[in-house]
Amino acid sequence: MTDKIHLEILNRRDFVLGASAVAALATVVPLGGNRALAKSVSWQETMKAVIGDAKPAAGKVSVELPEIAENGRTVPFTVSADSAMSSGDYVKAMHVFSTGNPRPHTISMYFTPGSGKASATSRMRLGKTQDVVCVAEMSDGKFYMGKRTVKVTIGGCGG
Amino acid sequence: MAKPRVKVPKTAKAGEIIKIKxxxxxxxxxxxxxxxxxxxxxxxxxxxxFQAKFNGKEVFRANLHPGISANPYLAFHAKVDKSGEFEFTWTEDTGKKWSAKKSITVG
Known part of the structure; x- marks a missing residue:
């Protein structure tokens, strides 16, 4: 239990500390045994499974979400990254994580120079008030991340 | 159950970045x-x-997870240099597929 509280505090704090904290957190994860992990996974662990040991730097990525989502079942969001989208310098992928959902990985989107613009819009389910994180993978192998807090009035994960 | 809807502009200028819904x-x-x-x-x-191709070449692809809302909506961009055809494919985890095609005239 203490582990859990510890993690939650860190969760909040890494908002300030940024990417370095994310890397540190990835090692704190195993708590509550395998059964708990199967049910819901921390977003840090999910992110690690997706992007490996890369440490995304803050910046370049913007996450647009309503400040308050009345209905968590369908929350529109737009993610975009600064990039020339030329053949030598473009955004390869953008991964979106909902930090407070039982399954944080929401969507991974893959771009090419033919996309013209590293920006996409979709709609997500949000179970409760939380941060939404987007990590962009550039063609040169660098990672950047952006974050946005959204208040959810009615959660949208269950029935 | 599923029936795709796609919006692509009918015409564009060469090199224009268009929005697709x-x-x-x-x-x-x-x-x-x-x-x-x-x-x-x-x-x-x-x-x-989900995959979007223009003249056979991939311009955008997405892996969707259960965190995406019902009736998944995706809007993104594509840079068009010449006239051609977009092809969109949605794949369910059962393997079932849906597709749609849209043409665009560039000039």
Whole structure:
């Protein structure tokens, strides 16, 4: 239990500390045994499974979400990254994580120079008030991340 | 159940970056919900993959997870240099596919 509280505090704090904290957190994860992990996974662990040991730097990525989502079942969001989208310098992928959902990985989107613009819009389910994180993978192998807090009035994960 | 809808501008200038909007009617069953009568989990059934190609070349692709809302909407961009055809494909985790095609005139 203490582990859990510890993690939650860190969760909040890494908002300030940024990417370095994310890397540190990835090692704190195993708590509550395998059964708990199967049910819901921390977003840090999910992110690690997706992007490996890369440490995304803050910046370049913007996450647009309503400040308050009345209905968590369908929350529109737009993610975009600064990039020339030329053949030598473009955004390869953008991964979106909902930090407070039982399954944080929401969507991974893959771009090419033919996309013209590293920006996409979709709609997500949000179970409760939380941060939404987007990590962009550039063609040169660098990672950047952006974050946005959204208040959810009615959660949208269950029935 | 699912029927895709796509909006692509009919014409564009060469090199223009256009916006494409897509929507497919689908429940996006998360696999977390329980049948209220039997108490059993309703099996997961979602659109898990989306792909957009222009003249046979991929311009955008997405892996969708249960965190995406029902009737998944996706809007993105494409840079068009010449006239051609967009092809969109949605794939369910059961392997079932839906597709749509749209032409654009560039000039």
């Amino acid at each position: 897509t929507l497919i009617a689908h429940k996006m069953e998360t696999g977390n919900r329980k049948n209220k009568k039997t108490g059993k989990l309703i099996p997961r059934k979602i659109i898990q993959d």
